[in-house]
Amino acid sequence: MRAMGLPMKSTRIVAIAAILSLASSAALCQPPAMQCVYGPVVRTFAGAPWLVYACDDGKSVVVITDEHNPASPFYFLISPQGGALSINGEGTGSKVASDAAGDELGRISVTQIAQLWVQAKKVGRSKPR
Numbered sequence: 247m248r249a250m251g252l253p254m255k256s257t258r259i260v261a262i263a264a265i266l267s268l269a270s271s272a273a274l275c276q277p278p279a280m281q282c283v284y285g286p287v288v289r290t291f292a293g294a295p296w297l298v299y300a301c302d303d304g305k306s307v308v309v310i311t312d313e314h315n316p317a318s319p320f321y322f323l324i325s326p327q328g329g330a331l332s333i334n335g336e337g338t339g340s341k342v343a344s345d346a347a348g349d350e351l352g353r354i355s356v357t358q359i360a361q362l363w364v365q366a367k368k369v370g371r372s373k374p375r
């Protein structure tokens with residue numbers, strides 16, 4: 247799928263930029279926006295490829311559809327909170343595919359998310375393309 251005539255890689259970069267600035271429109275008294283720029287590591291959820299990025303809060307990850315994923319475009323923001331996970335997702339791709347991935351991600355433990363965060367962080371900071 248191409249958005250506004252952009253090639254798929256540019257579309258993915260635009261999607262990542264949008265995700266990275268989720269909180270940028272918050273009121274000025276809000277803390278700075280979290281940035282999720284480390285990674286990606288590629289993982290399979292619900293039989294489809296997803297890109298996992300580590301966020302600069304030291305615990306959260308963003309899981310973004312790969313360009314060949316039927317759920318594309320879609321992302322999940324996963325944050326450990328008090329021994330549980332907060333999982334929020336948004337996108338316009340296949341609802342069946344994103345629901346299946348969301349179900350699988352919902353069964354992941356806080357420890358597994360921490361491991362994904364470490365793996366994505368080890369990849370290093372993503373470079374703009």
